[in-house]
Amino acid sequence: MPGADKETDLSERIESFLSELKRCGSGAGSLRGSAETARETSALLRRITAQARWSNAGELMEIIRKEGRRMTAAQPSETTVGNMVRRVLKIIREEYARSRGSSEETDQQESLHKLLTSGGSSEDNFRQHFPHLKANVIEAINELLTELEGTTDNISMQALEHIHSNEVIMTIGRSRTVEAFLKDAARKRKFHVIVAECAPFCQGHEMATILSKEDIETTVIPDAAIFAVMSRVNKVIIGTQTVLANGGLRALNGTHTLALAAKHHSTPLIVCAPMFKLSPQFPNEEDTFHKFVSPHEVLPFTEGEILSKVNAHCPVFDYVPPELITLFISNIGGNAPSYIYRLMSELYHPEDHEL
Amino acid sequence: MADSDGRQIDSINHAADGDGKGHGIVRAKTEGKELTKEEKQRLRKEKKQHKKNKKDDKVPTEKEKEKEKPSVQAPSKPVTQSPTHKAAAPVPVSASASESLAAAEKPVKTKAELRAERRARQDSERTSKQGKKEGGQQSTTSKPKASPSELQPVVKRLPEHVQVDDPAALKKLAKKLERQQVPLRSDYGYKVSLFSHLHQYSRKNPPTQQISIPATVIHPSVVRLGLQYSQGIIAGSNARSVALLHAFKQVIQDYSTPPNEELSRDLVNKLSPYISFLSQCRPLSASMGNAIKYIKKEISNIPSQCKEEEAKGKLQECIDSYVNEKIILASEAISKYAIEKISNGDVILVYGCSSLVNHILCDAFEKQRKFRVIVVDSRPRLEGREALRRLVKKGIRCTYVLISALSYILPEVSKVFLGAHALLANGYVMSRVGTSQIALVAKAYNVPVLVCCETYKFCERVQTDSFVSNELDDPDDLIVTRNGKTHLENWQTVKSLGLLNLVYDVTPPDFVDLVITDLGMIPCTSVPVVLRVKNVDQ
Numbered sequence: 001m002p003g004a005d006k007e008t009d010l011s012e013r014i015e016s017f018l019s020e021l022k023r024c025g026s027g028a029g030s031l032r033g034s035a036e037t038a039r040e041t042s043a044l045l046r047r048i049t050a051q052a053r054w055s056n057a058g059e060l061m062e063i064i065r066k067e068g069r070r071m072t073a074a075q076p077s078e079t080t081v082g083n084m085v086r087r088v089l090k091i092i093r094e095e096y097a098r099s100r101g102s103s104e105e106t107d108q109q110e111s112l113h114k115l116l117t118s119g120g121s122s123e124d125n126f127r128q129h130f131p132h133l134k135a136n137v138i139e140a141i142n143e144l145l146t147e148l149e150g151t152t153d154n155i156s157m158q159a160l161e162h163i164h165s166n167e168v169i170m171t172i173g174r175s176r177t178v179e180a181f182l183k184d185a186a187r188k189r190k191f192h193v194i195v196a197e198c199a200p201f202c203q204g205h206e207m208a209t210i211l212s213k214e215d216i217e218t219t220v221i222p223d224a225a226i227f228a229v230m231s232r233v234n235k236v237i238i239g240t241q242t243v244l245a246n247g248g249l250r251a252l253n254g255t256h257t258l259a260l261a262a263k264h265h266s267t268p269l270i271v272c273a274p275m276f277k278l279s280p281q282f283p284n285e286e287d288t289f290h291k292f293v294s295p296h297e298v299l300p301f302t303e304g305e306i307l308s309k310v311n312a313h314c315p316v317f318d319y320v321p322p323e324l325i326t327l328f329i330s331n332i333g334g335n336a337p338s339y340i341y342r343l344m345s346e347l348y349h350p351e352d353h354e355l
Numbered sequence: 356m357a358d359s360d361g362r363q364i365d366s367i368n369h370a371a372d373g374d375g376k377g378h379g380i381v382r383a384k385t386e387g388k389e390l391t392k393e394e395k396q397r398l399r400k401e402k403k404q405h406k407k408n409k410k411d412d413k414v415p416t417e418k419e420k421e422k423e424k425p426s427v428q429a430p431s432k433p434v435t436q437s438p439t440h441k442a443a444a445p446v447p448v449s450a451s452a453s454e455s456l457a458a459a460e461k462p463v464k465t466k467a468e469l470r471a472e473r474r475a476r477q478d479s480e481r482t483s484k485q486g487k488k489e490g491g492q493q494s495t496t497s498k499p500k501a502s503p504s505e506l507q508p509v510v511k512r513l514p515e516h517v518q519v520d521d522p523a524a525l526k527k528l529a530k531k532l533e534r535q536q537v538p539l540r541s542d543y544g545y546k547v548s549l550f551s552h553l554h555q556y557s558r559k560n561p562p563t564q565q566i567s568i569p570a571t572v573i574h575p576s577v578v579r580l581g582l583q584y585s586q587g588i589i590a591g592s593n594a595r596s597v598a599l600l601h602a603f604k605q606v607i608q609d610y611s612t613p614p615n616e617e618l619s620r621d622l623v624n625k626l627s628p629y630i631s632f633l634s635q636c637r638p639l640s641a642s643m644g645n646a647i648k649y650i651k652k653e654i655s656n657i658p659s660q661c662k663e664e665e666a667k668g669k670l671q672e673c674i675d676s677y678v679n680e681k682i683i684l685a686s687e688a689i690s691k692y693a694i695e696k697i698s699n700g701d702v703i704l705v706y707g708c709s710s711l712v713n714h715i716l717c718d719a720f721e722k723q724r725k726f727r728v729i730v731v732d733s734r735p736r737l738e739g740r741e742a743l744r745r746l747v748k749k750g751i752r753c754t755y756v757l758i759s760a761l762s763y764i765l766p767e768v769s770k771v772f773l774g775a776h777a778l779l780a781n782g783y784v785m786s787r788v789g790t791s792q793i794a795l796v797a798k799a800y801n802v803p804v805l806v807c808c809e810t811y812k813f814c815e816r817v818q819t820d821s822f823v824s825n826e827l828d829d830p831d832d833l834i835v836t837r838n839g840k841t842h843l844e845n846w847q848t849v850k851s852l853g854l855l856n857l858v859y860d861v862t863p864p865d866f867v868d869l870v871i872t873d874l875g876m877i878p879c880t881s882v883p884v885v886l887r888v889k890n891v892d893q
Contacts, residue, residue, distance in 0.1 A: 199734045199757050202835050205842035212852035219547050219853040220833060220843065223759045224733035224789030228821040228860035232549060254759030257792055260799050290763065299755055303740065306747045311754040315763045 175239020247322030247337030709774020
């Protein structure tokens with residue numbers, strides 16, 4: 001039966017996606033960038049919408065939520081997946097509301113008055129069946145995909161507004177967004193880039209070779225020299241893995257040190273992050289915030305006798321508080337860290353914060 | 356004695372007749388070294404003037420100058436004994452010679468040639484003038500005592516190793532090394548523009564390769580030491596200083612005063628090419644600089660009547676006592692002070708491998724303090740692993756992280772102990788690169804930072820950033836192979852790519868809460884007080 005085939009095909013795809021997620025989280029950043037992950041997630045969600053069996057919005061949302069929970073459980077540190085799921089859920093809500101005829105704003109705003117008077121959640125509202133809902137949702141997800149394709153370009157287009165000539169810019173590790181940003185600026189301006197290599201994965205080396213191929217003057221420094229050279233740096237431009245709900249960052253280890261050094265020298269810290277990295281998490285969860293990889297990266301097995309007597313840690317991420325950040329550059333423009341919570345309320349529905 | 360003095364003054368007057376600066380020489384003989392320096396400076400200025408005036412006929416005038424020399428040499432024969440005075444006396448001679456010839460196209464070169472010939476001639480002439488020499492020595496031994504009493508208003512000359520971008524300074528260094536027969540080491544690789552004023556050497560080309568075997572000019576233990584420095588086998592300021600002093604002990608042991616030379620002067624001159632060679636292998640550290648100053652002072656304070664064996668024994672004793680007092684006993688004293696600061700249940704963070712901090716921790720552990728240690732390490736040197744091994748061998752509980760994980764581990768830490776390479780006179784701490792970062796992040800988390808440093812590492816320099824005076828290590832050390840890929844393998848071929856491997860950085864005093872020295876626990880800003888007290892003592 002074609003339906004069953006579709007279902008097995010769908011579940012196969014989901015399974016393969018999950019296994020990819022599990023694999024690529026083995027430290028050293030992702031095997032592919034977050035943008036790709038976001039695109040694949042959205043494409044998969046579109047497929048689910050198209051091929052799964054559902055009759056009304058509520059059921060669709062249930063299915064997507066279930067799959068979303070599985071995907072985030074496969075790789076908790078890859079928050080882009082969860083963000084895309086939340087975006088799609090919001091799209092569904094919007095389309096449902098539009099089909100119903102009521103304006104979206106009144107549903108979104110949770111004023112205190114509404115909390116008192118309305119009481120329960122609006123979930124039972126999603127039981128109505130609309131024939132064109134599927135097509136609308138798929139179209140909206142296509143729009144989302146187009147938006148995702150253009151994020152890097154949108155960010156790089158703003159490069160010339162922020163980099164003047166003969167600047168010394170510092171960055172850490174490897175970020176594809178920052179790479180595109182700097183390459184775009186290098187087409188018109190001459191500047192110098194210092195890359196901190198970010199041990200133990202040393203992704204900074206790759207970044208430096210890529211940048212130097214574009215004829216950008218690049219210098220690689222070890223992490224220990226970050227404070228030493230900071231006095232000569234004009235701007236610090238970094239990428240991040242996630243932007244948290246309070247405006248803080250979950251970025252590569254070593255970024256907090258970089259941010260503190262920049263603050264000490266009053267050097268602006270600019271974060272280039274597309275909107276799909278914005279996640280409604282807060283940094284309070286001590287035990288779930290950090291991710292560790294094998295301490296073999298830090299203390300290799302060749303060290304022999306002392307290995308059993310020593311604890312070695314290799315955290316992958318660092319928390320950077322929002323006070324240390326000067327500016328966020330995203331595909332919708334530049335924002336201060338204090339505005340991030342507002343952007344988040346526009347992207348996600350508060351009920352979807354917990355999948 | 357008076358007789359010989361009288362004879363000497365007569366001979367000086369003879370020399371005075373030969374040129375207009377005779378009174379200057381008499382003054383130089385009787386009043387001490389500083390005036391000789393002033394004399395030299397004045398003469399140098401005059402030479403520069405001559406250079407400006409006449410810029411032609413270099414070669415024939417040189418020859419003429421050399422011919423003139425023997426005639427002028429004769430009256431000045433008995434005058435000089437030490438090399439400094441040798442320089443003083445012939446300098447007025449050659450100045451007058453250049454005046455008369457109206458040449459001085461390149462006084463530097465000709466002066467060197469002149470000096471060499473003069474020395475050879477005077478060596479032979481000295482053998483026939485023993486008696487006069489002994490009379491002259493008494494007047495000259497008074498000179499070293501004169502200087503320490505005043506505050507030295509010395510015109511500080513910039514050390515060579517921070518003037519790599521100045522071609523004149525490089526030429527001067529090359530000439531000096533050639534004279535001393537020390538091989539010159541060439542820079543390696545593309546230097547980041549911010550650091551073009553510093554040397555950058557490759558570990559694969561140690562200067563010892565250019566020395567013939569057997570080394571005739573440089574003592575073999577010094578050659579070995581230089582190789583150990585350049586390859587990083589001996590690293591850490593205490594280790595380097597102790598190794599240097601041991602090598603010098605060996606040199607002194609094997610030294611024998613050449614005839615008609617005095618140990619106090621000749622030995623100091625023998626040490627100069629060794630020091631140049633060692634600084635070519637690896638720039639000298641502040642502690643090594645202080646040790647060398649001490650040795651030179653001790654050598655020049657040897658009284659002339661001292662027999663050679665006695666003098667050598669005395670010097671060996673001085674060196675031993677220096678090592679014992681300034682390094683070994685100092686670390687005991689520091690450890691005693693530091694142990695008051697370690698309480699039970701502490702979590703102590705250390706960075707890299709500092710022999711002093713390791714000693715403190717081992718001592719505290721032996722005295723039954725309960726604490727655990729977090730060792731922070733950084734690429735490319737990875738010295739923390741050595742510290743880790745030593746601490747684990749003692750039985751201390753340790754954790755090990757890289758410096759990029761500092762923000763993660765710091766909330767657990769109660770104290771930070773750091774070692775220092777040198778303490779500068781404006782309160783800045785010069786230490787291994789990464790120390791300032793640790794102090795910065797510790798300050799952000801309100802964790803106290805304690806620096807442990809012996810007083811012999813205090814130095815009179817001032818510095819505010821890590822650029823002006825630093826050391827660049829071999830840039831190839833940054834290359835690493837991960838997952839079979841080496842991204843930076845061909846960094847030399849890519850012209851816009853540079854690797855920077857700094858060795859030191861300076862920590863501002865507001866990040867440091869306390870400095871533990873053998874004199875007690877002082878704040879960072881009291882360093883110049885300690886230096887002043889030390890100078891008065893000496």
